[in-house]
Structures are given as structure tokens and as C-alpha cells.
Amino acid sequence: MRTQGTVDRRNLLKLAGGSLAALGLTATGCGAGSGSGDGTVTLRYAWWGSDDRAKRINQSIALFEKKYPKIKVKTDFQPYADFWKKFNTQASGGNAPDVFQNAIGFLRKYDAKNVLLDLREQAEQGNLRLDGFRAGLEKFGEVDGKLLGIPVGSNSMALVVDRTVFGKAGITPKAGWTWDEYHAALAKIRDSQGRAGDAGPYGIMYLYDLYLRQHGKAFFTTAGLGFTEADLTDWWTKAHQGVKTGIYADPKRTIQAKPKSAVTAELAACEFTWDNFTVRYASEGKSQYGLAPIPTTDGRKTGQYLGSLMLSGSRRTKHPKEVAQFIDFMVHDPDVGKIMGYDRGVPATTAQYEAYVPNDEVGKQIAAYEKQLVESRVLEPITPHPAGADVTEAAFLRLGEEMSLGTRSVPDAVKQFFTEAKTALAS
Numbered sequence: 001m002r003t004q005g006t007v008d009r010r011n012l013l014k015l016a017g018g019s020l021a022a023l024g025l026t027a028t029g030c031g032a033g034s035g036s037g038d039g040t041v042t043l044r045y046a047w048w049g050s051d052d053r054a055k056r057i058n059q060s061i062a063l064f065e066k067k068y069p070k071i072k073v074k075t076d077f078q079p080y081a082d083f084w085k086k087f088n089t090q091a092s093g094g095n096a097p098d099v100f101q102n103a104i105g106f107l108r109k110y111d112a113k114n115v116l117l118d119l120r121e122q123a124e125q126g127n128l129r130l131d132g133f134r135a136g137l138e139k140f141g142e143v144d145g146k147l148l149g150i151p152v153g154s155n156s157m158a159l160v161v162d163r164t165v166f167g168k169a170g171i172t173p174k175a176g177w178t179w180d181e182y183h184a185a186l187a188k189i190r191d192s193q194g195r196a197g198d199a200g201p202y203g204i205m206y207l208y209d210l211y212l213r214q215h216g217k218a219f220f221t222t223a224g225l226g227f228t229e230a231d232l233t234d235w236w237t238k239a240h241q242g243v244k245t246g247i248y249a250d251p252k253r254t255i256q257a258k259p260k261s262a263v264t265a266e267l268a269a270c271e272f273t274w275d276n277f278t279v280r281y282a283s284e285g286k287s288q289y290g291l292a293p294i295p296t297t298d299g300r301k302t303g304q305y306l307g308s309l310m311l312s313g314s315r316r317t318k319h320p321k322e323v324a325q326f327i328d329f330m331v332h333d334p335d336v337g338k339i340m341g342y343d344r345g346v347p348a349t350t351a352q353y354e355a356y357v358p359n360d361e362v363g364k365q366i367a368a369y370e371k372q373l374v375e376s377r378v379l380e381p382i383t384p385h386p387a388g389a390d391v392t393e394a395a396f397l398r399l400g401e402e403m404s405l406g407t408r409s410v411p412d413a414v415k416q417f418f419t420e421a422k423t424a425l426a427s
Helices: 009-017 051-067 080-092 104-112 120-124 134-139 163-168 179-193 205-214 229-245 251-257 275-284 320-332 334-340 350-355 361-375 389-404 410-426
Strands: 041-048 071-078 099-102 157-162 196-198 268-274 289-292 310-313
Touching: 041 051, 041 080, 041 320, 051 071, 051 320, 051 334, 071 080, 071 320, 099 104, 099 320, 104 310, 104 389, 120 320, 157 163, 157 205, 157 275, 163 179, 163 268, 163 289, 179 196, 179 229, 179 268, 205 229, 205 389, 229 389, 229 410, 251 389, 268 275, 275 289, 275 361, 289 361, 310 320, 320 334, 320 350, 334 350, 389 410
Parallel strands: 041 071, 041 099, 196 268
Antiparallel strands: 099 310, 157 268, 157 289
């Protein structure tokens, strides 16, 4: 789950599904990290993100090095796709960074390739605190009893709306509204405002996951896919029909509008995305934007969970204690919370959450949205993604787009997706 909304996810996932998947990782090569004669340890820390994130992280590292003068941190960052390309090259040589930013779609993949450090031992030794996390997030990085990642922030799926358009159409989404009510709202916007209601759900894997969870299923199980070809045929057929009726935006126009979103390009009045991406809309568009609840099937169950970016360690690091101390500082220290703000989602620990109180309208909306999710008790555990999940997501996005553009029929796209997904998840 990323937090950089301006990245073209189709291109980066195409990379993840193609050349990255082809790189075989091995457990050979030298270990990470270094030491010196005076006892000083140097850790390598890598992440993906923007220049602004790099500035914030470097400020945080300066505080860490002040508290731990015998630990130095060497940093490296790239855009999302470049990060994983470089990481694969490093990991294939047994030289992954000591600490690196991670996401749930990669935990099983790299655990199976002996890349990830199990942080459980360091927690038991007191070098890494697992208390003080919000809403059970400390369990987010657990896979098969191993602790492979520590969350730094949280986010959840939401519906970002153009509040001006919704207001003119007389629509106020409320918690518990149904999919029927949502689609009726889209039609009302189309008819009264001359704009498509939604950007369209074709390739949004995480939205489809919520829909499946509302029906007692899920996109992934621990071993593979949790839905059938008939399920996906129904989902994509409805999406296809929505474009024809004009409640969803013309996919060709939304692609042409990139890197702008369909909402800020004024092609649609809303779209589903991660709540912390809302910052993007305020900087891109001319209107007023807000967060609306996920539609439901029964008026109650949303299928939602809190996602998170994580910090993981390399299994080959020479300095597991220092890795744990660094991760602990980055997720618990209140001053780091103030520096990072909501850059990587709402802070995962209570100490950082309370230390940073947003004073901007967008930040306040994000905080209120996640607070409401926690207090309403709609959140559920997320299913750990199986190895091959990243390649599967890439296929879902690519084939959904091809179908939306008319280069594939719904039956053909469904068949091809299941063929590619089964291959990816079996490897």
C-alpha cells in the first residue's frame, strides 16, 4: 500500500509484474551494514518516496543519531518502481539494505526468499517495543508467527469526493449507505451536473477486495485467490455497463488526464483510493475535496481494514540489535511523529499520533475519518498476501485497463487474469 498518490501505478505495477518478478532472489552474497574500530555501526536505510519524504526522514535520522551516537545511518531513496528494481538487484546478491520500507504485498514473497529479518527475537530482548500501537497495527507485519515488518502509519480505503459537485447535486454520503444508494447518487450527478459520478472501479484491486469481504470472501487467501471467475465476471461486467451509462468516466479520457486524477481533472465527481492520498487532490484541483464512507451491501459491513507501510530488516544484516533500535525510534519517538506528520499515513503508534495534530483541513479530515473507522468497530483483520501478490495486482490493473479501453472483452480479461494469477501465485 503506497502513500505517494501521484505515481502512475499502472507503470510501476507493470514493472513489478514483469521484469521484477523475473529476478530470482537467492540467499548468497555478503551481509549488510558495517562497523568501525571505535564501535560505531553504520546501517543502510532505503525507502521509496518523494524529495519531501526524504527531507522529513533525514531530519528524523539526525535525531536518532544524536540519541545513538554510535549508530550512523546511510540513506537511499527512489521513486516506487525504481526502488523495487534496485532492491531486487541488491537482494539477489544477498546485500539488501539493513532497514527498508516495505508493504504487505511483499512480505511473503521476500520471506520465502530468505530476505527478511524476523524481528521477534529483538522485541523479546527489549530492543523493539510492540506496545503502544493503534488499533492492533502491531500485528500487521506478522506472517506465520514471524514478525517481518513494523508499521509506521496507517491508511484505509475511502471515497474521495468533489464536495462542490456533491453539494450541488444534493448528495450527502452517510456511513452505512448501500451500493444501490451509491449508484443512484452517481446517476443523479450525471443527470444534474453533466459529469460522470465516479472514475470507475476497473483495476482497483483493494476496492474489489472490500466488496468481496462484504460478501464473506476476499481477494487473497493465505494460499491464493479467494474468489471465482464468476465473481470477477460480475464485477467487471457491472463496471463495463457503468461506462456505457455514463455513471463512470470514459477510461480513455481518464488515462489522457494523467498524472491528474479523474476527479481533479473534472471528469468524475468521486473515486476510491487510500484516505491519506487526499493531500494530492487539494494540491492538484480547484475544488473542495473530502472523504466519504465506503458503500456497503447490508448497511453495516464495509470490509475495511487499516493498511500500512512498514519498516523491515534484512536477514543478512550484521547488526540486528541496531536495526531494531532504529525501527523502534522511527515508529515510537514523538518528535519523529511531528516531523513525518501524515506523510506515510496516520502515525501507527499512540505516541506519534498524539504528538502530531494536523492543523490543515485535509489532515483533519484524514484523522477524523480513521478515528470514525476505529470507533465504529467496522475494521477487520487483513489477510496476509501470498507470495506473488504483487504480480497478481499488476495483472489485475493491466487487464482491467485493457478491458476498459475495449481491447479485451470481459470474458477474455477474466480468463487471462486467472491464468496469470495462478502462475504468479504458484511460483
